[in-house]
Amino acid sequence: MSDAQKRTAGEAAAERVEPGMVVGLGTGSTAAWFVKALAARGLKDLRCVPTSEATAELARELGLPLSTLEDTPRIDLTVDGADEIGPGLALIKGGGAALLREKLVWEASSRCIVIADKGKVVETLGAFPLPIEVIAFGHKTTANRIADVLADHEIAMPARVRTAERGLIRTDGGNLIYDARCGAIHDPSRLADDLKLITGVVEHGLFLDLADEAIIGTDQGVEVLAP
Numbered sequence: 001m002s003d004a005q006k007r008t009a010g011e012a013a014a015e016r017v018e019p020g021m022v023v024g025l026g027t028g029s030t031a032a033w034f035v036k037a038l039a040a041r042g043l044k045d046l047r048c049v050p051t052s053e054a055t056a057e058l059a060r061e062l063g064l065p066l067s068t069l070e071d072t073p074r075i076d077l078t079v080d081g082a083d084e085i086g087p088g089l090a091l092i093k094g095g096g097a098a099l100l101r102e103k104l105v106w107e108a109s110s111r112c113i114v115i116a117d118k119g120k121v122v123e124t125l126g127a128f129p130l131p132i133e134v135i136a137f138g139h140k141t142t143a144n145r146i147a148d149v150l151a152d153h154e155i156a157m158p159a160r161v162r163t164a165e166r167g168l169i170r171t172d173g174g175n176l177i178y179d180a181r182c183g184a185i186h187d188p189s190r191l192a193d194d195l196k197l198i199t200g201v202v203e204h205g206l207f208l209d210l211a212d213e214a215i216i217g218t219d220q221g222v223e224v225l226a227p
Protein backbone atom coordinates (compact mmCIF):
# COMPACT_ATOMS: atom_id res chain seq x y z
CA MET A 1 0.00 0.00 0.00
CA SER A 2 1.55 3.28 -1.10
CA ASP A 3 0.09 6.62 -0.16
CA ALA A 4 2.19 8.32 -2.85
CA GLN A 5 0.71 6.01 -5.48
CA LYS A 6 -2.80 6.71 -4.20
CA ARG A 7 -2.12 10.42 -4.41
CA THR A 8 -0.77 10.12 -7.96
CA ALA A 9 -3.92 8.29 -9.05
CA GLY A 10 -6.23 10.73 -7.26
CA GLU A 11 -4.55 13.77 -8.77
CA ALA A 12 -4.63 12.28 -12.29
CA ALA A 13 -8.36 11.56 -11.94
CA ALA A 14 -9.07 15.11 -10.81
CA GLU A 15 -7.74 16.30 -14.19
CA ARG A 16 -10.62 14.41 -15.86
CA VAL A 17 -13.23 16.65 -14.23
CA GLU A 18 -14.61 19.58 -16.26
CA PRO A 19 -16.41 22.72 -15.06
CA GLY A 20 -20.16 22.30 -14.62
CA MET A 21 -20.01 18.55 -14.01
CA VAL A 22 -21.96 16.61 -11.43
CA VAL A 23 -19.24 14.54 -9.74
CA GLY A 24 -19.61 11.48 -7.53
CA LEU A 25 -17.06 11.54 -4.72
CA GLY A 26 -15.86 8.13 -3.58
CA THR A 27 -14.86 7.09 -0.09
CA GLY A 28 -11.55 5.99 1.45
CA SER A 29 -7.94 7.07 1.56
CA THR A 30 -7.45 7.07 -2.23
CA ALA A 31 -10.69 8.89 -2.97
CA ALA A 32 -9.67 11.48 -0.37
CA TRP A 33 -6.66 12.39 -2.54
CA PHE A 34 -9.02 12.87 -5.47
CA VAL A 35 -11.33 15.08 -3.40
CA LYS A 36 -8.39 17.22 -2.27
CA ALA A 37 -7.00 17.55 -5.81
CA LEU A 38 -10.46 18.38 -7.16
CA ALA A 39 -10.96 21.11 -4.58
CA ALA A 40 -7.53 22.52 -5.41
CA ARG A 41 -8.54 22.92 -9.07
CA GLY A 42 -11.27 25.43 -8.13
CA LEU A 43 -13.47 24.47 -11.08
CA LYS A 44 -16.66 26.48 -11.59
CA ASP A 45 -20.24 25.19 -11.23
CA LEU A 46 -19.44 21.72 -9.90
CA ARG A 47 -21.99 19.77 -7.93
CA CYS A 48 -20.54 16.95 -5.87
CA VAL A 49 -22.42 13.93 -4.56
CA PRO A 50 -20.54 12.24 -1.70
CA THR A 51 -20.76 8.49 -1.10
CA SER A 52 -20.39 8.68 2.68
CA GLU A 53 -20.70 11.03 5.63
CA ALA A 54 -16.88 10.99 5.92
CA THR A 55 -16.43 12.16 2.34
CA ALA A 56 -19.18 14.76 2.76
CA GLU A 57 -17.33 16.16 5.75
CA LEU A 58 -14.01 16.32 3.89
CA ALA A 59 -15.60 17.93 0.82
CA ARG A 60 -17.43 20.47 2.98
CA GLU A 61 -14.18 21.42 4.75
CA LEU A 62 -12.51 21.94 1.38
CA GLY A 63 -15.35 24.13 0.10
CA LEU A 64 -16.64 21.79 -2.64
CA PRO A 65 -20.33 22.39 -3.46
CA LEU A 66 -22.30 19.39 -2.23
CA SER A 67 -25.48 17.88 -3.53
CA THR A 68 -27.37 14.65 -2.91
CA LEU A 69 -28.44 11.80 -5.11
CA GLU A 70 -32.05 12.93 -4.53
CA ASP A 71 -31.36 16.46 -5.87
CA THR A 72 -28.97 15.36 -8.65
CA PRO A 73 -29.96 11.83 -9.68
CA ARG A 74 -27.78 11.90 -12.81
CA ILE A 75 -24.05 12.04 -12.24
CA ASP A 76 -21.54 12.78 -15.00
CA LEU A 77 -18.45 11.22 -13.47
CA THR A 78 -17.73 9.28 -10.28
CA VAL A 79 -14.21 8.69 -9.03
CA ASP A 80 -13.69 6.18 -6.24
CA GLY A 81 -11.15 3.77 -4.79
CA ALA A 82 -11.30 -0.02 -4.54
CA ASP A 83 -9.94 -2.80 -2.37
CA GLU A 84 -9.17 -5.08 -5.31
CA ILE A 85 -9.19 -4.59 -9.07
CA GLY A 86 -9.49 -7.83 -11.01
CA PRO A 87 -9.74 -8.79 -14.69
CA GLY A 88 -12.28 -6.75 -16.65
CA LEU A 89 -12.14 -4.13 -13.90
CA ALA A 90 -14.26 -6.31 -11.64
CA LEU A 91 -13.85 -4.83 -8.17
CA ILE A 92 -14.14 -5.57 -4.50
CA LYS A 93 -15.18 -2.48 -2.57
CA GLY A 94 -16.48 -1.73 0.91
CA GLY A 95 -13.38 -1.98 3.07
CA GLY A 96 -14.52 1.34 4.52
CA ALA A 97 -18.14 0.16 4.86
CA ALA A 98 -19.42 2.64 2.25
CA LEU A 99 -20.34 0.09 -0.45
CA LEU A 100 -24.10 0.70 -0.52
CA ARG A 101 -24.02 4.45 -1.07
CA GLU A 102 -21.05 3.97 -3.39
CA LYS A 103 -22.92 1.50 -5.57
CA LEU A 104 -25.99 3.74 -5.71
CA VAL A 105 -23.83 6.66 -6.87
CA TRP A 106 -21.82 4.51 -9.33
CA GLU A 107 -24.99 3.16 -10.89
CA ALA A 108 -26.32 6.72 -11.34
CA SER A 109 -23.12 7.78 -13.14
CA SER A 110 -22.49 8.10 -16.87
CA ARG A 111 -18.83 7.30 -16.27
CA CYS A 112 -16.93 5.72 -13.36
CA ILE A 113 -13.20 5.85 -12.81
CA VAL A 114 -11.62 3.63 -10.18
CA ILE A 115 -8.37 4.87 -8.68
CA ALA A 116 -5.87 2.81 -6.72
CA ASP A 117 -2.27 2.06 -5.91
CA LYS A 118 -0.59 -0.69 -7.89
CA GLY A 119 -0.97 -3.27 -5.08
CA LYS A 120 -4.75 -3.37 -5.57
CA VAL A 121 -4.51 -4.95 -9.02
CA VAL A 122 -4.99 -8.74 -8.79
CA GLU A 123 -5.34 -11.75 -11.11
CA THR A 124 -8.24 -13.22 -9.13
CA LEU A 125 -10.59 -11.41 -6.75
CA GLY A 126 -10.98 -12.69 -3.22
CA ALA A 127 -7.80 -12.30 -1.18
CA PHE A 128 -9.39 -9.16 0.27
CA PRO A 129 -12.40 -10.18 2.39
CA LEU A 130 -15.64 -9.46 0.52
CA PRO A 131 -17.81 -7.01 2.47
CA ILE A 132 -21.53 -7.83 2.61
CA GLU A 133 -23.95 -5.25 4.05
CA VAL A 134 -26.69 -6.85 6.11
CA ILE A 135 -29.81 -5.54 7.90
CA ALA A 136 -29.24 -5.74 11.66
CA PHE A 137 -32.60 -7.41 12.33
CA GLY A 138 -32.00 -11.16 12.35
CA HIS A 139 -28.45 -10.76 11.10
CA LYS A 140 -27.29 -14.08 12.52
CA THR A 141 -29.94 -15.88 10.49
CA THR A 142 -28.85 -13.94 7.42
CA ALA A 143 -25.25 -14.91 8.18
CA ASN A 144 -26.25 -18.60 8.10
CA ARG A 145 -27.77 -18.13 4.66
CA ILE A 146 -24.64 -16.28 3.51
CA ALA A 147 -22.57 -19.24 4.75
CA ASP A 148 -24.73 -21.61 2.66
CA VAL A 149 -24.16 -19.51 -0.46
CA LEU A 150 -20.43 -19.30 0.22
CA ALA A 151 -20.26 -23.09 0.70
CA ASP A 152 -21.99 -23.49 -2.65
CA HIS A 153 -19.13 -21.45 -4.10
CA GLU A 154 -16.57 -23.70 -2.40
CA ILE A 155 -15.78 -21.06 0.20
CA ALA A 156 -15.60 -22.91 3.51
CA MET A 157 -15.04 -19.98 5.86
CA PRO A 158 -18.27 -18.33 7.09
CA ALA A 159 -18.43 -14.52 6.86
CA ARG A 160 -17.67 -12.68 10.10
CA VAL A 161 -19.44 -9.61 11.37
CA ARG A 162 -17.20 -6.54 11.36
CA THR A 163 -16.47 -5.07 14.76
CA ALA A 164 -14.46 -2.22 16.24
CA GLU A 165 -13.45 -1.50 19.83
CA ARG A 166 -16.92 -0.14 20.63
CA GLY A 167 -18.77 -3.13 19.19
CA LEU A 168 -20.43 -3.85 15.87
CA ILE A 169 -19.58 -1.49 13.01
CA ARG A 170 -22.61 0.34 11.63
CA THR A 171 -22.72 1.70 8.09
CA ASP A 172 -23.99 5.20 7.28
CA GLY A 173 -27.33 3.49 6.64
CA GLY A 174 -27.31 1.82 10.09
CA ASN A 175 -26.64 -1.68 8.77
CA LEU A 176 -23.95 -4.24 9.65
CA ILE A 177 -21.05 -5.51 7.56
CA TYR A 178 -20.08 -9.17 7.26
CA ASP A 179 -16.67 -9.89 5.72
CA ALA A 180 -16.33 -13.09 3.71
CA ARG A 181 -12.81 -14.51 3.49
CA CYS A 182 -13.24 -16.04 0.07
CA GLY A 183 -9.61 -16.66 -0.80
CA ALA A 184 -10.45 -16.82 -4.49
CA ILE A 185 -13.73 -15.90 -6.17
CA HIS A 186 -13.91 -18.05 -9.29
CA ASP A 187 -17.31 -16.85 -10.53
CA PRO A 188 -17.86 -13.29 -9.27
CA SER A 189 -21.01 -12.80 -11.32
CA ARG A 190 -22.76 -15.90 -9.94
CA LEU A 191 -21.66 -15.09 -6.39
CA ALA A 192 -22.99 -11.53 -6.79
CA ASP A 193 -26.36 -12.84 -7.97
CA ASP A 194 -26.59 -15.47 -5.23
CA LEU A 195 -25.79 -13.02 -2.44
CA LYS A 196 -28.36 -10.53 -3.70
CA LEU A 197 -31.08 -13.16 -3.44
CA ILE A 198 -30.69 -13.49 0.33
CA THR A 199 -33.32 -11.62 2.31
CA GLY A 200 -31.45 -9.43 4.78
CA VAL A 201 -28.50 -8.80 2.47
CA VAL A 202 -28.71 -5.18 1.40
CA GLU A 203 -25.70 -5.14 -0.91
CA HIS A 204 -22.29 -6.70 -1.43
CA GLY A 205 -18.93 -5.27 -2.40
CA LEU A 206 -18.63 -6.89 -5.82
CA PHE A 207 -18.73 -4.06 -8.38
CA LEU A 208 -19.02 -5.79 -11.74
CA ASP A 209 -19.34 -4.08 -15.14
CA LEU A 210 -19.41 -0.69 -13.47
CA ALA A 211 -15.89 0.75 -13.86
CA ASP A 212 -15.19 2.36 -17.23
CA GLU A 213 -11.52 2.97 -16.54
CA ALA A 214 -8.90 2.42 -13.84
CA ILE A 215 -6.17 4.92 -13.06
CA ILE A 216 -3.43 3.09 -11.20
CA GLY A 217 -0.78 5.08 -9.38
CA THR A 218 2.75 3.72 -9.68
CA ASP A 219 6.12 5.03 -8.61
CA GLN A 220 6.71 6.09 -12.22
CA GLY A 221 3.36 7.83 -12.86
CA VAL A 222 -0.03 6.38 -13.80
CA GLU A 223 -1.17 3.32 -15.71
CA VAL A 224 -4.61 3.46 -17.29
CA LEU A 225 -6.58 0.21 -17.58
CA ALA A 226 -9.74 -0.43 -19.59
CA PRO A 227 -12.27 -3.18 -18.86
Ligand SMILES: O=C[C@H](O)[C@H](O)[C@H](O)COP(=O)(O)O
Pocket residue numbers: 026027028029030031080081082083093094095096097098099102
Ligand atom coordinates in the same frame (compact mmCIF):
# COMPACT_ATOMS: atom_id res chain seq x y z
O1 LIG B 1 -16.04 1.40 1.65
C1 LIG B 1 -15.02 1.91 1.21
C2 LIG B 1 -14.65 1.99 -0.19
O2 LIG B 1 -15.17 0.99 -1.01
C3 LIG B 1 -13.20 2.33 -0.50
O3 LIG B 1 -13.22 2.97 -1.72
C4 LIG B 1 -12.27 1.13 -0.54
O4 LIG B 1 -12.33 0.43 0.69
C5 LIG B 1 -10.82 1.55 -0.84
O5 LIG B 1 -10.35 2.33 0.20
P1 LIG B 1 -8.84 2.86 0.23
O6 LIG B 1 -8.69 3.81 -0.91
O7 LIG B 1 -8.72 3.55 1.55
O8 LIG B 1 -7.94 1.68 0.11
